[in-house]
Amino acid sequence: MTRDAAITTISDYFDDGRFQSDLADLVAYETESQNPDQAPELLRYLNEAMLPRLTGMGFACAIHDNPAPGAGPLLVGERHEGDDLPTILSYGHGDVIRAQTDQWREGLHPFKLVEEGDRLYGRGTADNKGQHLINIAAMEAVIAARGQLGFNCRIVIETGEETGSPGLHDFFAAHKDALKADVLIASDGPRLQPETPTMFMGSRGGVTFDLVVDLREGAHHSGNWGGLLADPAMILAQALSSITDARGQIRIPEWRPDSLSNSVRAALGGLPIEGGDGPAIDPDWGEESLTPAERAYGWNSFAILAMKSGVPEAPVNAISAHARATCQLRYVVGTTPEDILPALRRHLDAQGFEAVEIVPHDRGFFRATRLDPDHPWVRFTAASLERTSGQAPHALPNLAGSLPNDAFAEILGLPTVWVPHSYRGCSQHAPDEHVLKPVCRDALRLMAGLFWDIGERNRELG
Numbered sequence: 001m002t003r004d005a006a007i008t009t010i011s012d013y014f015d016d017g018r019f020q021s022d023l024a025d026l027v028a029y030e031t032e033s034q035n036p037d038q039a040p041e042l043l044r045y046l047n048e049a050m051l052p053r054l055t056g057m058g059f060a061c062a063i064h065d066n067p068a069p070g071a072g073p074l075l076v077g078e079r080h081e082g083d084d085l086p087t088i089l090s091y092g093h094g095d096v097i098r099a100q101t102d103q104w105r106e107g108l109h110p111f112k113l114v115e116e117g118d119r120l121y122g123r124g125t126a127d128n129k130g131q132h133l134i135n136i137a138a139m140e141a142v143i144a145a146r147g148q149l150g151f152n153c154r155i156v157i158e159t160g161e162e163t164g165s166p167g168l169h170d171f172f173a174a175h176k177d178a179l180k181a182d183v184l185i186a187s188d189g190p191r192l193q194p195e196t197p198t199m200f201m202g203s204r205g206g207v208t209f210d211l212v213v214d215l216r217e218g219a220h221h222s223g224n225w226g227g228l229l230a231d232p233a234m235i236l237a238q239a240l241s242s243i244t245d246a247r248g249q250i251r252i253p254e255w256r257p258d259s260l261s262n263s264v265r266a267a268l269g270g271l272p273i274e275g276g277d278g279p280a281i282d283p284d285w286g287e288e289s290l291t292p293a294e295r296a297y298g299w300n301s302f303a304i305l306a307m308k309s310g311v312p313e314a315p316v317n318a319i320s321a322h323a324r325a326t327c328q329l330r331y332v333v334g335t336t337p338e339d340i341l342p343a344l345r346r347h348l349d350a351q352g353f354e355a356v357e358i359v360p361h362d363r364g365f366f367r368a369t370r371l372d373p374d375h376p377w378v379r380f381t382a383a384s385l386e387r388t389s390g391q392a393p394h395a396l397p398n399l400a401g402s403l404p405n406d407a408f409a410e411i412l413g414l415p416t417v418w419v420p421h422s423y424r425g426c427s428q429h430a431p432d433e434h435v436l437k438p439v440c441r442d443a444l445r446l447m448a449g450l451f452w453d454i455g456e457r458n459r460e461l462g
Contacts, residue, residue, distance in 0.1 A: 003452045006145035007388065010138055011450040014441045017341055019118065019137065021306035024113035025049065025120035026094075026129040033095035033162045034071055042072035042159035045094040050075050050157050057140055068167030072159030076178065078133065079153045087152040088139060088454065089181035089414065091131025092188075093161035096124040096231065102429040108155040110433070121434040126422040130445075131436050132157065134421050138447035142455065150455020154181055165367070165404040172411040182415075183377045184408045185450070187443075189399050189420040190428070192272050194439050197385045197393035200418050201378055202409065204297075204330045205368030207340050208305075210359040211236060211325045219310065230355075233309035234324035239353040240325060241343075243302055248285050250302055254343035259334025259370075260298045261291075264328035267373045267397050268293040269426035296400040300331040332398060333370040365407035369416065371399045377415045379459070385419070391444065419446065 013019055029045040030039045046063050054061050059077035066073055072095060073257055099110040102427070108114050124130065142149055156179070160166050172179060191198040202439035211230035220229055264347070273292040274281055286295040309323035329340060341358055346354050371378065373395055385393045399418065408414045421443035427433045 001145040003148075003449060003456075006448045006452045007445050010141035010266065010444045011441065013137060013141065014437075014444055019133070019402065019444065020438065022137070023120065023125060023133055024122070024224045024250060025239050026133060027113045027124050028111055029094070030099070030111050031124070031159065032096045033096050035072075035099050039070075039072065039193065041393070042095060044100070045159065045287075046075045046157060048443075049095065050077075053136065053197060054155065056147070057136075057143060059072070059153075063080045064171065066160065066167040066172045069305055071163070071166040071244050074159070074168070074171060075157040076157075076175070077157075077227075078178075079149065081148055081150070081152055085180040086156060086454070087167045087185075088451075089179060089184045089186075089408070090132075090135055090153065090411070091157075091184065091186040092135070092155075092409070093128045093158050094124075095159045095162050095163045096127065096129070096131075097429050099123055100431050102118070105432055108432060110431075115177075115437075118437045119434045120437060121432060122442070123433055125435045126190075126426040126433055127428045128161070130176035130187055130440065134235070134443045135185075135447050136438065137188055138444055139451055140442075141448045142451045145291065146455060149451065149453070151451075154179060157336050161404065164302055164362075165407070168404055169407050169411055172407050176412065177304050179412055181412070184412075184414045184416040185381070186416075187419050187421050187447075188267075188403055189401060189418065190307055190422045190426060191420055191439065192394045192425040193421040194436055197389050197442075198390060198396065198420055199385070199393050200399045200420070201373065201375070202333070202398035203366065203398055203400055203403050203405045204300075204332050204371035205335070205406075206328060206335060206366045207337070208326065208328045208361040208365070209341060210361070211239060211327055211357055212357040213323045213355055214321070214357065215355070218320045219320050219393055219394040222317045222319050225319055227367070229447060231319055235326055235353065235355060236307075236309070236323040238337050239348055239351070240304060240327075242347070242353070244353045248302070249287050250354045251298060252343055252347045254339055255300055255302070255329060257298075257300055257332050257334035258333055260294060263373070264298050265294065267395060269397070271297075290363055297396050297398060298332060300329060300335060303328050303330070323380050330400070330402060331368055333368045335368065337365075337367050342373070354433075366404060367410070368400040369405045369409040371415050371417070373397055377416055377417055381419070382416050384450045384453040385446050387453070388446050419443075420448070 061077040114121040307325040310320040
């Protein structure tokens with residue numbers, strides 16, 4: 001059998017509706033890891049949806065309790081074909097964010113796959129059920145065409161990524177030998193443009209925290225006490241405004257990375273940043289000296305996710321006692337993670353905002369990672385994707401978003417190559433989440449070609 005046969009097999013899988021049917025089955029599991037009431041669904045997804053399929057493909061599988069109390073279980077599968085063959089580690093997460101059922105438009109439901117034109121709607125279609133289904137199905141097609149993969153494969157399916165992957169790093173540290181591999185090849189996130197394959201080799205880190213001003217017990221009349229009582233909302237607003245300038249440029253020196261090298265600039269040069277159904281970017285926002293691609297993939301960004309003081313939905317004539325803002329720094333390699341919050345503390349104190357408390361989120365931290373765009377596995381993957389698609393993929397040193405890539409890169413010591421199968425307008429983490437059928441079909445073909453090529457050149461890559 002041939003590479004073309006594997007690609008024909010996977011094309012038929014999509015064209016006859018089996019992919020859509022399989023995805024509908026996965027979407028139906030209500031795997032909201034942010035909802036404690038749905039904890040049984042996480043285990044059910046692994047036991048009923050993942051375990052039989054992987055076992056049927058010749059994987060020896062085990063489901064493990066999470067070392068973090070109360071966090072979702074993990075599945076580890078292994079298909080071993082030869083001691084002299086390279087080992088590929090793959091990954092996906094079966095959990096999804098909260099359903100937000102009442103916010104989906106009429107005719108849609110988060111846990112029912114709905115097909116409309118070129119779109120497949122449902123929670124997890126993009127993040128991440130559809131993406132790991134594509135990779136698993138592509139491996140099936142290679143096995144069907146060749147009789148084997150041509151390489152060893154280990155796969156991890158976790159169920160806590162949407163809560164910050166609790167326990168994943170500890171689990172990897174404890175099972176390092178069982179997870180040894182030559183490279184991670186996995187899928188998450190969006191393509192830069194729907195019609196062009198994308199690769200990224202790391203991710204921005206992310207740290208989430210609250211800034212809190214808590215001055216007294218209870219609110220007080222704004223007339224009787226105005227001018228006499230410090231306003232926590234005003235203090236907080238001024239503290240926040242000191243972190244960036246009026247166009248969002250970061251003012252804290254330690255939050256400004258030193259890693260935007262000429263090679264990274266070259267890798268980002270010419271990459272599209274707009275397109276699809278995403279919003280138009282604001283050209284006058286962010287670091288003024290950088291291109292939009294450099295701002296998104298080569299630099300740090302600070303965001304205020306939410307703010308509250310008083311009762312916004314029903315304001316009264318009172319000076320509030322409290323103010324709170326939930327904030328986030330997305331950061332690239334070249335930023336010292338351990339110094340992010342201490343640097344903020346030093347900055348606030350120097351600006352006279354000692355009253356502003358920093359409250360870290362328990363599960364709001366991913367470390368930044370990046371792989372050299374010239375790494376052999378990057379070049380090999382890019383060549384394979386181009387062979388199948390007929391066009392060179394967009395190659396990013398790192399994703400603009402955050403995911404637990406540091407667990408693979410730092411704990412397991414792996415080069416990491418991610419091939420995303422969604423697009424930026426997919427409404428990931430929002431109502432009406434969906435994937436594009438042409439992207440899914442293309443992704444199935446790309447991954448079948450990639451897995452075939454790894455099996456063909458196994459000795460050179462090992």
